[in-house]
Amino acid sequence: MLNTPARREFWLLATMALLVLGAGLGLRDPWPSDEPRFALVAKQMVLSGDWLFPHRGTELYSDKPPMLMWAQAALYSVFGNWRVAFLLPSLLAALGTLACVYDLGRRLWTRRVGLYAAWALLFAVHFTFQAKKAQIDPLVVFFITLANYGLLRHLLCGLAWRWWWLGWFAAGLGVITKGVGVLALLMVLPAAVASLLGWPRVRLHVRDWRFWLAPLAFVLAVALWLVPMVLAATSSGSVEYRAYMNDILFRQTAKRYAQSWDHHQPWWYFLATMPSMWLPAILVVPWAIPAWWRRLRRRDPRYLMLLGWWLLIVLFFSIPHGKRDVYILPALPMFCLALAPLLPGLLRRRDVQWLLGAFNVLLVLALLGAGIAMLVGQPGFESRLILQRGIDTSVTAALGWIGVALGAWGMASLCFSGARRRHVAVLSTLAMVWVAYGLVGYPLFNDSSSARGLMQQAGQRIGADAQLGLVGWKEQNLLMADRPATTFGFKRRWYSQLQDGVAWQAQAPQQRWLLVQEAAVLECIDRNRAERVGVANRRGWWLVPADAVVGPCRPSARELARITLEQGREAPEE
Structure with a gap:
């Protein structure tokens, strides 16, 4: 990034990421279903001074580890504003995830590949939507991506033991954020396969004593929360604290995975989720698959490790009956990274540009249709919003005009982008949708959605x-x-x-x-x-x-x- 064009491209990405992800920060309160729960727990931590055992009202809250609530409470202690503090962990985590993906693409391939990977991730609907919510998932995605970053820096970029240890430590932080953080370590499996098959660039060096310090780093990260909690629960003599410890360590982890009691879905659920939630990047997968296969036949370990880990994550979450779309969100950054080296060539194809243009047209029609339906008072659509959300007609009218304006922006973007740059129109339309959602949608929906x-x-x-x-x-x-x-x-x-x-x-x-x-x-x-x-x-x-x-x-x-x-x-x- 020494020359001016490179600097410009990087800062364009950084500015757009901050604008898209940060638009609306401070303009709304927590919205259901999960946001008020975590914010309430964090608020009670600050008020009570008890940060080790989270409470929801008068009851202990043992559904999730306290990492996100700690972050929210700590940021409130700094900024003194809950509207900022409850969303800021997700924003910082999303920016950190983008930074990891960009730098990893730069080191594994080129700076241009890093930029393509970050752009693809930034505008993946699943990533942006979750990054603008105060849930645990953006934070666990960051820790898993950081773990992948450390592991891949060591495994593919030459021996880097500090990054290897950091990767395991970040996976441990992911565990005390949400138990699935340990899945980052599955990256070792495709690395072991590549090493055993003699593929270039990958060696595990298991005979080096420094290799075995990594599990200690993982245990250390988990112990930061686990040891004080267990000691306090067992020494307090409190039945409630012991019940909290047993529930969060056993029922909410292994038992929840093996015997899911909610969100039951068929085994192929994620095969349907990814095509709908990972838009627009997922659209080019039909062209990417043959290209990936050719590179795997050339024994390129970068693709084996990234694609292999992605498939392992999908397989892991497809086994239990309980499934939610956010479960596979941590796989999205590595998917975008594996896709990025192919994008410069794929975006030059006419059929790819035609498909991206069709996607933009459908998005424009959906925005215009929704906006016009609310402006003309289409009974079924408008009445559902009024009755279910408790909003009045002035809000539905404002939403109608926003929909029309966004549709017009999407049409203009499509017209000015040209036949060979439909991807620019897609990014322009999505960027404006997310900015309007934050700057205008937050205030309009806040009173009814937040219960304020x-x-x-x-x-x-x-x-x-x-x-x-x-x-x-x-x-x-x-x-x-x-x-x-x-x-x-x-x-x-x-x-x-x-x-x-x-x-x-x-x-x-x-x-x-x-x-x-x-x-x-x-x-x-x-x-x-x-x-x-x-x-x-x-x-x-x-x-x-x-x-x-x-x-x-x-x-x-x-x-x-x-x-x-x-x-x-x-x-x-x-």
Whole structure:
């Protein structure tokens, strides 16, 4: 990057990445399903000072290791703003992932290949969509990619023991972020195959004592969280802490993989997910496969290791019944890296350019169609947004104009790009979509999606001096409450929460109100005396004063069946 054109190309990539991924930072609150959960846990860490055992309300939260929540809490301690702190780990992780891919492509091939790999990854729909969300996956993708970076620097670029150790250490950090971080180490398998077959450039050097320091680096990274947690849980004498330790170490890892209890999908699920989520890069795979095969026949270990690892990840997650699209997201960076050396040649093909142009046309038609449907008041489309999201017609009108504007931008990009540069039109259209999503979509959807609007209305209705209890609540309700709210458990049955809430309310009936999810409202609540405060996240909510409770809140068989069904539908979010 010594000459001016190279510097310009790099900074264009860096600027575009920051713009696309960072647009909207600070303009919204956490949105369901996972974001409010992690942000609430992080907030309670800061307020309580207990960073070792995460809490959700009054209950311990053992579904995930605390790495993301630690990052959010630490960044809040620096910036003092939750709207920035909860999204910043994902942004930094995504930028770090792009940097690893770029530099690895530069070292394994050329600077140009590194740029192509980073551009392909930046605009892969799956990557960008997740990078703009405050979930664990962007962070674990970064640690796995960093681990791959360290391993490949050592295995393919000449002996580099520090990078080898860093690769194993990063995999350990991935484990305490989300257990699947260990999958980065599967890169050793195709490397071993290449070494045994005598392919050039790859040697494991297992007889060197420095090789065996790497597992110690992995254990050290895992121990940073595991050892203090286990020592505290076993020495505290607390039954809850021991249950937390057993759940997160056994049930949420090996048992969850072997006996998946949610998100059941067929074995071929990821074969359908990748073509839809890895657009637009996945479009050129039919032309890439023969090229990959030719390079494998030439015994090029770079392709064997990248493609072999990608296939191992897909195979690993295809075995259990439980599957989600984010499970294979860590494989996307290595896929883009394997594709990048072929892109300069593939993008010169007329048929590839025709396909990319067709993709851009479909995207434009979808944007225009959605925008026009909302502007002309197409009943089915608009009413679903209003009823399910709790938004008004002014928001749907604004969304309609945004859709039309984005469609017009996509058409203009297609016209000005020319027949040989349809890929530029695709990138231009997607870039504007993501920027508009962050800068305009965030503020428009925030009140209804985050429950901020609902909780503000509830707070205004009951007054500043009243106390609020939550029944059938979701994390966003407690997170967005304008005052300390009382909860009656989270995983408990809703009717049990309501019974305890009514008893709590009876102790100070003039000052205490209950905010109850509509599905949890039993016949003991007189809806004529209660107040339906609004809709948020496709759920209705009622404010219940003490005089609206007209009988004992014991559910009938019909109500019990209904509540069990409704609460069961929300369980997969856990």
